[in-house]
Amino acid sequence: MRVGFLGTGEITAAMVRGLAGQGHQILVSPRNAAMAATLAAEVPELSIAPNEVVVAQSDTVFLCLLARVAPEVLPGLPFRAGQSVISVMVDAPLAKLQGWCAPATDIAMTIPLPPIAKGGCPLPVYPPSLALDHLFGDRNLVIPLTSEAALAAHMGASALCATQLDQIMTTANWLAGFTGNPDAAEAYVAAMIRAYLPDRPRGGELPEALRMLSTEGGFNATLRAAMAPSRDELRRALDGFRKRLGLPGAEEKPE
Ligand SMILES: NC(=O)c1ccc[n+]([C@@H]2O[C@H](COP(=O)([O-])OP(=O)(O)OC[C@H]3O[C@@H](n4cnc5c(N)ncnc54)[C@H](OP(=O)(O)O)[C@@H]3O)[C@@H](O)[C@H]2O)c1
Incomplete structure (x- = not known):
């Protein structure tokens, strides 16, 4: 072509x-x-x-x-x-x-x-x-x-990349503070997260992975609970894109 x-x-x-x-x-x-x-x-x-x-x-x-x-x-x-x-x-x-x-x-x-x-x-x-x-x-x-609105919403969702990379780097830097090896720490955290992400997602895999990580009192469940307020902040920040993306307001339903 x-x-x-x-x-x-x-x-x-x-x-x-x-x-x-x-x-x-x-x-x-x-x-x-x-x-x-x-x-x-x-x-x-x-x-x-x-x-x-x-x-x-x-x-x-x-x-x-x-x-x-x-x-x-x-x-x-x-x-x-x-x-x-x-x-x-x-x-x-x-x-x-x-x-x-x-x-x-x-x-x-x-x-x-x-x-x-x-x-x-x-x-x-x-x-x-x-x-x-x-x-x-x-x-x-x-x-x-x-629909074009669905594409606009994907544009909003794509803004998650920087936030996720920031969390990965924050965790890697914390880890490197104990190992003294920033490159290996970055490699570990990136590979760990990648291992949870399917190449060709069919849907349903992430909720199942999250369920497996929810052992009460475990490190994952403890950190997730500590970070719970950021979930609402993320929703609010994504909603803040609605006007710029031409998406309906929170109270309206998309056509
Ligand atoms: N970068 C991303 O990750 C990304 C992701 C998705 C979508 N996009 C979209 O892709 C588009 C380009 O983004 P970009 O990051 O690649 O921007 P960019 O690096 O600034 O590239 C824009 C290009 O357009 C050229 N240009 C300006 N006037 C032109 C003309 N009259 N004829 C031909 N070329 C001309 C510029 O040349 P000069 O440098 O000589 O002015 C420059 O090479 C944007 O609309 C952006 O929203 C970007």
Whole structure:
């Protein structure tokens, strides 16, 4: 497949690395020039081309710009009917994308994360996209959604990453205070948490794991009880995203 990227920043770099070596022809736009040059040196099947050429010569185009520049950059590019367009831009609603990328109609939105470079990244997508499945489905977990609101809610949920990493680092630092080996402490805590997370979750595995960790008076149950207030704080902070994400208020039900 011929795959194009408009905007060659952090997330394009991760997606290109995740696609490399799989027989695709990859085109990236020249900005950011340093990143484009780095990727061209790393990935033999990648070429750098102006935005018009990226769009004209790609079967699938990923929109990886900052949303605020999209209205200046996208209209006027030679999008065509039958071409797949996949936006990763937060804050760019589907109705706007449809206007900017006409006459293309196969337009989807997804939320890649930097670990897509290695695979194993969840990719919630709305509307479902055969192109995304084809390009990234083998190595990542594509999650088709039935509404734009559901995708927005996934955006909110993705904010958990920094909090969880922070807790892992806090625990690793505490451990290293006794072992004197910060790298080994980080490796231990990260591997321990990873061991509880299924590669292809089917649902129900986490509650069962939590039940197994609930021995009364055990270290896990004791720490969880001490941290219980943070559960409500997490809910409140997630709810605080509703307005920004265009989600209904706490008292309203999603349509
Ligand atoms: N980073 C993430 O983890 C992540 C995750 C999910 C979604 N996203 C979304 O992905 C998008 C890109 O994020 P990012 O982190 O990759 O940002 P970034 O590193 O700032 O990349 C944006 C790129 O757009 C380029 N650009 C600006 N004007 C352009 C133009 N006229 N034509 C072509 N390219 C142009 C910039 O080039 P210059 O540097 O030369 O200005 C830069 O390379 C954002 O909408 C973001 O919300 C990011």
